[in-house]
Amino acid sequence: MAQLGTKTPIVSEPLAALPDLVPAPPTPNEILEQIGANLRQTRQQQQLSIEDIAARTQIQPRLVRAIEEGHIEMLPEPVYVKGMVKRYGNSLGLDGSSISQQVLTWEPEVATFDPTTKLQTTTFHPQIRIKPGYIYLAYLLAILGLSVATSNFLSNALAPKVTPLAIPAPKIQPVAQPKQLPDIPVGITVKSPAWAQIGIDGTTKFTGNLQAGMQLKWMAKKQITINTNNAGGLVISHDSQPPKPLGKNGQKQSVTIKVGK
Numbered sequence: 001m002a003q004l005g006t007k008t009p010i011v012s013e014p015l016a017a018l019p020d021l022v023p024a025p026p027t028p029n030e031i032l033e034q035i036g037a038n039l040r041q042t043r044q045q046q047q048l049s050i051e052d053i054a055a056r057t058q059i060q061p062r063l064v065r066a067i068e069e070g071h072i073e074m075l076p077e078p079v080y081v082k083g084m085v086k087r088y089g090n091s092l093g094l095d096g097s098s099i100s101q102q103v104l105t106w107e108p109e110v111a112t113f114d115p116t117t118k119l120q121t122t123t124f125h126p127q128i129r130i131k132p133g134y135i136y137l138a139y140l141l142a143i144l145g146l147s148v149a150t151s152n153f154l155s156n157a158l159a160p161k162v163t164p165l166a167i168p169a170p171k172i173q174p175v176a177q178p179k180q181l182p183d184i185p186v187g188i189t190v191k192s193p194a195w196a197q198i199g200i201d202g203t204t205k206f207t208g209n210l211q212a213g214m215q216l217k218w219m220a221k222k223q224i225t226i227n228t229n230n231a232g233g234l235v236i237s238h239d240s241q242p243p244k245p246l247g248k249n250g251q252k253q254s255v256t257i258k259v260g261k
Contacts, residue, residue, distance in 0.1 A: 028106035033070025056091040183219040194230035
């Protein structure tokens with residue numbers, strides 16, 4: 001037994017050793033920020049602008065700036081970012097392939113975007129906010145347009161339908177065809193030499209000297225016209241009329257003879 005007044009020594013157990021703290025691996029965003037900072041520093045040392053890099057690499061200036069600032073949320077998929085980093089490094093005379101291999105693949109949810117901080121260093125514009133007054137005005141215009149459309153619809157639906165009058169087509173009277181006159185044979189027998197000009201239905205058919213014994217024949221519808229210096233030397237026959245001389249021997253004559261009925 002312990003004696004009264006004697007202090008019992010307190011035995012303390014040794015503390016368990018604390019585990020060594022392992023630093024967390026860098027995130028894809030941190031690695032891209034470091035790569036972009038190195039590229040930006042090299043670019044500035046070579047006195048090149050972002051537009052110069054864009055012209056060399058065919059990368060849009062906004063994407064070049066996003067790479068330098070490590071803005072993953074402003075860049076396309078990792079496979080495209082690796083290609084852009086490779087071209088960026090090669091344009092500065094660096095080993096772009098080795099630099100691009102340092103870019104880690106990330107998932108869309110890894111990216112974080114704080115519009116209050118990162119929009120200050122990028123060329124992206126903040127979201128446009130529409131004032132309530134404009135929304136109310138647009139609402140009124142929409143209601144007004146709907147009312148006008150409804151009114152027009154009801155007016156058209158309730159308006160009496162007017163049936164157009166059927167206008168009969170004008171009757172086309174057949175055009176009377178002119179009566180075709182029959183062709184009448186006309187013959188001229190030359191009894192003695194003569195000069196003559198002969199026309200049939202207004203068209204000259206012969207002009208010149210005629211010798212005795214010649215016989216001339218034409219087809220006429222209306223008339224025959226004869227000018228001659230020897231009317232007695234020409235014997236005319238037409239229709240069922242018997243042949244007869246045009247006039248006397250040596251007589252100048254100009255006559256028009258109607259044929260047919």
